[in-house]
Amino acid sequence: MACNKDHTKIQDYMKDLPIDQGGVGRHKCAACAFERGYELGRQMIENFNIGETISNLEESQAQNQRHKSPHAAFAMGYFLGVRDYYAAKP
Numbered sequence: 586m587a588c589n590k591d592h593t594k595i596q597d598y599m600k601d602l603p604i605d606q607g608g609v610g611r612h613k614c615a616a617c618a619f620e621r622g623y624e625l626g627r628q629m630i631e632n633f634n635i636g637e638t639i640s641n642l643e644e645s646q647a648q649n650q651r652h653k654s655p656h657a658a659f660a661m662g663y664f665l666g667v668r669d670y671y672a673a674k675p
């Protein structure tokens with residue numbers, strides 16, 4: 586299945602990710618990986634399996650997430666989620 590979600594808002598994050606041409610995350614949607622990482626980080630969820638998470642993602646050849654590392658995207662999303670978790674605390 587190919588990803589057809591609207592990832593317009595996070596294109597700036599996608600630009601700076603490393604390329605994963607031919608790697609383990611090849612063709613997986615890095616933008617979906619970013620969003621999944623963000624959700625987990627925002628809720629401070631600690632127990633998850635990155636390999637499983639990435640293998641469950643849809644594929645993508647679109648926009649700035651094309652050929653980008655879903656692992657790096659996930660980690661960046663998680664980081665930003667955790668940052669926003671703290672920012673939202675009173």
Ligand SMILES: [Zn+2]
Pocket residue numbers: 588589590592614615616617618643645
């Ligand atoms: Zn996607």
